[in-house]
Amino acid sequence: MNWFSFLAAGVLVYIAVAVFLFGTGYRVFQWFRVPRSGIRLGIFPQPRNKGARVLWMARDSFFFPQVLDVDRWMWLFVILLHLGGIAAFVGHLRIIQEFTPLVNALGDEGMAQFALWSGGTIGIILLVTVLYLLFRRFKSPYKDLSTPEDYFLLVLILVIILLGNHLRFFGDIHVADYREYLQSLLAFRPAFPEAIAESGTRWVLASHVLTANILLIYFPFSKLVHFIGAFAGNLLRSEKQ
Template identity: 50%
Template sequence: METYLAITAIWGVYLTAVVFFVGMGVRVYQWATTPRSPVPLGMFPKPETKGARVAKMLKDTFLAPHSARIEPAMWIFAMAFHVAALGAFVGHGRLLAEFPVLPELLGEEGMNAFAAWSGSIAGSLMLVGVIYWIARRTFGPYKNLSVPEDYLLLALLLGVVVMGDHMRFIYGGTIHADTYREWFLSLLRLRPQIPEKILASNVGWSLGTHMLFTDLFLMYFPFSKLVHAIGAFSTNLTRSE
């Protein structure tokens, strides 16, 4: 287990960081140096004021109203997934430092219970969303439009979510954020180590596999079609001018 964790949860993390940030840097450079489209990309109907255009830009970027009108079922699952993913991302902030205020209000046991409930809900919603997308690509009319990359991305996402849920549902009552924080901060200090509490538990296999899928997903992200999630904001910003 220790070797597996060293590969996936230590050196794999460093390799992923290099590939991800270099890849995103290349992407941003490509976007910045791409000639401006001669075709106007304005909004229609275009709001009259700058404030209204900014509001519409934010609405189009984060709420995707066009998708809601065209395919409401997909929009519901997508919104549920993204809201849950945002919650999970915020929750992972505990790897850096404990949340302010909440621990004082809830106490240690209350904080662990809150993390268990919120993490379980977020993980379940994300799992439902990924399963829906897989089914949509496999059995629906979009099957004929799907390419291998679609299934690769969904497989990686499924691995990330399933193993994250496994850690939460199986080991969430015994291994808490402070243990994972010890591991993560050691990575940031460039003095990596796996806490004994993780090595002494089978959660190490879950953490290692969770990180394996996370590493692969993040390394592939800058070169995948999902990178449009970042480019969408700049596109809508251009439309709002």
């Protein structure tokens, strides 16, 4: 590992994960530290009981059906972006633990093909949806409402996706090598295995990890906390009067 990789894809990974976890915890703590107003803000109609309330909250948080009324394209792209994000996260889990049942079913070659196609599709979907959200902000009224944070986050995520796609489509690093790299991180001795160190795409990998680290560090202090706050907001929506 050269010094850049050691910092970006080594040391910084620990810092990023720690900041993300503690930062998120701190933000949640901040919310709970402030007393609630006794005024109930629910709008109508309201769910019949507590169980229904939780179901409505989940429906509103995961599918936000009312958005379909006003902007179908936005709804579609936002759903795809979030599903793509979750799918990409799940795909990366293969680096921690091989999806053995899938390998047994498809065979080694089949699994490689499947990973290429599914990972590739998700990468393209993410790319298109982020570009849509980014270009949307270039025109009024979105432009007038947007702050630099909005562009920064979208560009950062775009770079992560582009680098990830590069590794997927043009890289020559295999999952076993990534796994070895991850093991080195878990052992607190970050190092690229030989296959990565000699690969022409090692810079891309280091940059991919670096930008992902920046995102993780910034995450808890940005509007991305909506990934937790959305549930709270949508629960307040049906607060009983």
